[in-house]
Amino acid sequence: MLTEKVRAIVVDDERYAREELVYLLTEQLHVDVVAEASSGEEAIVQAVQHEPDVLFLDVSMGKMGGIETAEAIQALKNPPQIVFATAYAQYAVDAFRVQATDYLLKPYNIEELTRAISKVKSKMTPAESKRALHKLAIENEGEIKYISISTILYAFREEQATMIVTSQATYEVKMSLKQLEERLEAYPFFRIHKSYLVNLNEVTKLTPWFNGAFQLEVNGRSEQLPVSRNYVKQLKERLAL
Structure with missing residues (x-):
């Protein structure tokens, strides 16, 4: 609920920077x-121990920097916001x-902190509220x-990149x-293969292949996407077949 307090962890290798941020968060933003x-x-x-809602994380720290820390945090089962x-x-792009x-950015501005907390709270609302915008932000060629x-x-994994295929274009993310x-x-969206994720609303054809696997086609595309046999039963259930 929006009336509940946000549970935070402050991460900074400078003691006084931590103390300042803790003060602003607890005394002024509750x-x-x-x-x-x-x-x-x-x-x-x-x-892992406290399962907070958000980490306030410095970028430039010692052995393990903020970006590397955030990547590790995202791998947790229930990662907090960053x-x-x-x-x-x-x-910023990283x-x-x-x-x-x-x-x-330091030095901290209370208005910017307030907006940040509001963003965190908005992501803590039920899934129905989070779906309101119906858009996905992606970085593409240095732009958002x-x-x-x-x-x-659909989307698929190719070497070290994930490719998102839309009705207008293909994006590498x-x-x-x-x-x-x-x-x-x-x-x-449903995982049909370890390397493929598909929009179920766009599925037009499901064809038997071999050894219990299937091939799948989506609206407006001619390529056939692999459906691993481990996913076939659940896919058919999701498609009400």
Whole structure:
């Protein structure tokens, strides 16, 4: 609920920076700071232990930097949101790649902190509210594009990149297929293969292949997508076959 306190962990290798942010969050924004950490390694341990709603994370730390820490945090079963709090503006694109909710610059501005908390709270609302925009933000050729989720036909993994195929274009994105699947969990997407994710609303044909596997076609495309036999039963159930 929006009336509930946001549970946060503040991560910064500078003690006074941590203390300042903790003060602003607890005294002025009524956020519940459940832990502090002075390193990325400690942040991961604290996140597992306390299961916060958000990590306020510095970018430039010691052995394990903020971006690397955020990537490790995203691999957790129930990862918290990430808000970067840093003196360096040049890491904003990297922050986007790890799905940061916001990016704050030091010295802290209370209005910007307030907006960041509002963003965190909005993502804590039920799935129906989170689906309102119906768009997916992706980084493409150095720009941030917003594509309509309803236009996504399927996605697949190719070498080190994930490819998103829409009715208008194909985009290469840095996130893993698993991360994309998680971002689309409120929509009718289904994993048909370890390397393929498909929009069930766009499925037009399901054809037997061999050894219990199938091939699948989507609206407006001629290519046949592989359906692993391990996924066939559940796919047919989802398609009401």
